[in-house]
Amino acid sequence: MTAPPPMLAGPAAASPLAALHGRCFDEIWDEHAFRALLFLPGTFAVLDDAREPRAFVLCRVVADEAEILTMGTLPNARRRGAGRAVLTEALARLHEQGVARVYLEVAEDNAPARALYAALGFVQTGRRKGYYAMPGRTAVDALALSVGLGGSDAGRFAAPLRFGV
Numbered sequence: 506m507t508a509p510p511p512m513l514a515g516p517a518a519a520s521p522l523a524a525l526h527g528r529c530f531d532e533i534w535d536e537h538a539f540r541a542l543l544f545l546p547g548t549f550a551v552l553d554d555a556r557e558p559r560a561f562v563l564c565r566v567v568a569d570e571a572e573i574l575t576m577g578t579l580p581n582a583r584r585r586g587a588g589r590a591v592l593t594e595a596l597a598r599l600h601e602q603g604v605a606r607v608y609l610e611v612a613e614d615n616a617p618a619r620a621l622y623a624a625l626g627f628v629q630t631g632r633r634k635g636y637y638a639m640p641g642r643t644a645v646d647a648l649a650l651s652v653g654l655g656g657s658d659a660g661r662f663a664a665p666l667r668f669g670v
């Protein structure tokens with residue numbers, strides 16, 4: 506059976522987003538945090554499925570630039586294309602909105618995320634030394650990545666979009 510296309514999501518999706526985030530990261534972003542972010546102009550999420558989401562991405566647009574604030578796939582659903590699907594959908598939506606460049610930060614030791622971002626064309630533009638510092642652990646550098654959505658890249662992310670939650 507073909508998987509349903511990813512869904513755009515707004516503040517009503519704060520609860521499932523917080524639940525997904527809590528299973529993907531140690532750091533807690535609760536429902537209130539997601540709701541507050543999703544009420545900000547230019548901020549939206551993409552879920553892979555409205556009823557049983559397994560992957561999400563949260564983006565914020567400011568003028569013609571955007572940032573991927575966070576993304577994740579449930580541990581038991583990884584490596585099946587859900588992360589790629591939601592991020593591709595988000596980039597398509599950003600491209601449609603006239604965004605020229607998308608930025609994000611990723612821990613240097615996060616090989617799965619770095620591989621996903623590289624597969625979608627992100628390249629490293631900077632480094633923040635010791636940015637991810639946890640008590641009792643060696644600090645890890647953050648890599649700043651970005652991808653251009655304009656010029657010859659136009660159309661690369663032109664996927665059909667469907668409004669959801």
Ligand SMILES: CC(C)(COP(=O)(O)OP(=O)(O)OC[C@H]1O[C@@H](n2cnc3c(N)ncnc32)[C@H](O)[C@@H]1OP(=O)(O)O)[C@@H](O)C(=O)NCCC(=O)NCCS
Nearest residue numbers: 576577578583584585586587588589611617618620621624
């Ligand atoms: C990073 C993450 C979102 C990837 O989600 P996913 O649904 O497993 O990714 P996909 O199945 O769509 O993979 C797409 C591509 O990314 C790369 N990739 C993903 N996981 C990988 C892994 N463990 N090792 C190597 N490459 C990987 C591959 O290129 C893959 O394509 P392929 O399967 O055709 O080879 C997921 O591992 C995750 O939630 N990690 C914890 C949270 C996190 O780190 N978020 C990002 C913070 S910056």
